[in-house]
Each structure stands twice: as C-alpha cells, then as structure tokens.
Amino acid sequence: MTALSLGSLPNELILQILYYLDIPELLALSRTSRSLRFLAFDPHLHVLRLKYSLSSLAHLLPLRPSLQTLQPPTSNIYLSRTRLAARRLHWALVCIRLSRSLQRRPKLSTLVAANILPKECCRVDRRSGDFVWGGGGLVERKRQLERERLKEGLRVWLERKAREIRARRKDSNAGVGVLVWKFSRKMKVSGPSERRETAEWERRPKREKVGGLKRFWEGLGSTGLASG
Template identity: 35%
Template sequence: MMTAQSPLSSKPLVMARHPPIQTLLSLPDELFIPILIHLDIPDLLAVSRTNRRLRRLALDTQLHHLRLNVYIPLRLITYLSLRPTEHDLLTRHILRSPLRLAHRFHAAANGLRLAFARNSLRRKLALRPQLNELIQRGVYPATDARVSPVLAMRCKALEREKVRNLLEQELKDRIWERIRSVMGRREKDRQESVRVLVRRYSQRRRDDNIGANIFEKHRREVREAPTRAKVYRLRLFFERISRSQKISVAVA
C-alpha cells in the first residue's frame, strides 16, 4: 500500500544561486581614476579617509597631474562659456554700474545723515518748553495766545516793517553824516593845501631873496678885495723900501 507524499517532500529543497553583488570597491583602478578626476581637494581628502585603496588612489601623482593639466582647464573653459554677460548681470541686478553704486552710496549716506538729524530734532522737540511756560517766562507775548494766527502774522509783518523803516532811516542818517564828514575833511584838506602852498611859495621867495643878497654881498666883497698878485707886489715894494731905509740909517 502506497502512501501519498507531498510534492514538497518528494523534491529536495535547492537554494537559488544569485550572482555576486558588485560594489564600488570591486571596480578596477582604471575606472576609479576618471571618477576621482572630477573631485576637488576636500572631496579627495574625504575619500582618502575611507580605506587604504582609495587613499592610495587619491594620492596618486598621475591623478593630480590629469586634474591640473587636463580637467581643470576644460572645466574653466566650459564655465567661462556658460557664464552670463555683464549686460545680463546688470539687468538681473546682480552687478551694479558705478553710477548706481555712487547713487546708492549717496542715498545711504544721505539717509544716515537725515536719520541723525531726525533723531536730534526729536530729542530737542521733546525737551522744548510748552506754550504756557513760554508765556510765563515772558518769551512769548500773552496777547498772541488770544489772537488768531492770521492777525498775529499781520501784526508781526507790521512790526517788521516798522523796524525796517527805523533801521533804514538810521542808516540814511549815518550815511549822510559820513558824507558830510568826508566832504568837510576834503574841504579842510583843500584849504590846508592852499595854505601850505602859499607858505611854501613865500618861504621859497624869502630863500631866493636871502640867496640873492648873499650872492651880491659876496660878489661885492670879491670885487672890492685886492687880488693876491697885487698884495704880493705891494708887500715886495714895502719890504724894498724898508731895507733901503735900514741901509741909509746904517751908513749915516
């Protein structure tokens, strides 16, 4: 008598074989090099800290030679060709022209100055006295507090006009006084100049007369005085006479 067997028990259980799992570390070095070329220095440093094989590949001189001489120039050329123009940067407000920079700097400086002035005015306005206190101190007239602003402005305008007229009249008086003093000084100088001229003329005439008298007196003295030759001959004559008289007295 045959017993029924289940199909599972009739066939032996066999495990299915799957292909081995391919990991990144199972790749050869020739495939790692093109991948590591695209990494920067910080990324290569992080990769070198994982295991020894990646550390050896990250420190390979051929890898760095390819990075510096082949990949980086190509990447720079690609990036430079893809970068936007200056006009695009200006339209997208990424770059600013020198005029816009100057305007922005001026606006910022002006805004800062206005903010300082506003804060200063706010502090000063907070410290200013009230109208009643000004009226009590006598700074603000009490009558203006009960007068309408239009009439107060008209009264102030009339007061300013009155003060201006007084100052104008005083200025005119000072100007005319100055003119009269200048004219009087000029007339006095003119009279003094005439007196000085008369005095100089009379002094010159007097000096001329004195000089003429001295010259005439000298000429008269010269005319009356004997010449030196005449005096010398007279002296010789009288000496000859005196000698002859002495000789005659001696003979007698």
C-alpha cells in the first residue's frame, strides 16, 4: 500500500483543505510547488474565504466590548485625541519640573566637601577647576584593590614556597648522621604505639582456648536438653 501525498489528492479536496488556512499560511504553501501555488491563488478559494469572513464577522461584531470598557480609566487600549493631548501635556510638565529641579541641585564640589559623595567618583576639570562627574574612578579604584590583593596573595605563596625549598636544601646538605638521627627519632615516636599493639595482641585469648570453651558450652547445652 503506497502512502498518499498532498499532490496525489484531487484539486477539489486540496481546495477544501486550503479553505481552513490563513493568508500567511497560503503564501508559505504557494512557495513549495507550482501546483500548490496555482491552487493557493485560485479565485474560487478566496471567494469562499470572503463569504466565510463576512458570516463570522456578522456573528462576532455583537460580541465585541463596548467603547467605554476600552477607554481609561478602565483600560488603555483605545485612547482618544483628548487623552493623547493630555498625556503629551503631562510629559511636558514633568520635563519642565525635572529641568528646574536639576538646576537647583547642589554642585559636586559641595557634595564632596560635605562627604556625601566620595572623591573617587569625581575628577577635577582642568579648565574650570571644579569637580565634574567621573564614574570611572570607582571602577579604577576597585581594579586597583583587586590587583593589590592579588599581589599580596602571590607574595605570601612565594614566601611559603621559598621556605619549603630552603628546608629541602638544608636537609639535602645535611650529613648522614643528621638523617640517622631523624630516622631514629621517628622510630622512637612510633615505637611505643607498636609495642602497645603487640601487648594487646598477646593478651587476646588463643584460638584453641576459644574453641575448647565453645565445645564445652555446646556439650552442656545438649546434656541439659536431653535431661529435660
């Protein structure tokens, strides 16, 4: 049994399928082959689609929301010309207030003198001699602190490695007597613990003794059961 493809179907059936597609889908389908392009641009298909749109539009228009529900303050979907003009006027007033507030703000030199703003955030202008905003000062100060912290860590690590290398060289340059002394010291440290383990092992009961006790108690139990 061979599988059916879209091209093997009759044109009437393909038009019935294309009837349920939207315009963007029909355009995408028309780019696949010549036959589908011819069917996608068929006038009869679009006449049927137009009739269906008119019938569905007549059914959906009574269900649309009223204009009052789309306007502010309920919703901002529909804005009238009066609302748009009021918004533009409000934005203009906000800009005017902001510009006036910016003019009344204190200077950077006043903020720096009052310790409100750190000096690292500002730089001195060469022409006017006044403080101007320079936000890169904080970033540069942070980078400088990170570099100093990294240098300090490397210095500590190098000092520790140098001490280890000096200790190794000192041990390698030492004579045989020093090495023997260190080895004997290690043996003295580990000697008592080893002797303690040996004494504990000797105090443990022997295997033959344990086996004899086991047989004794098993025999005693069997005689007790027999007498009972």
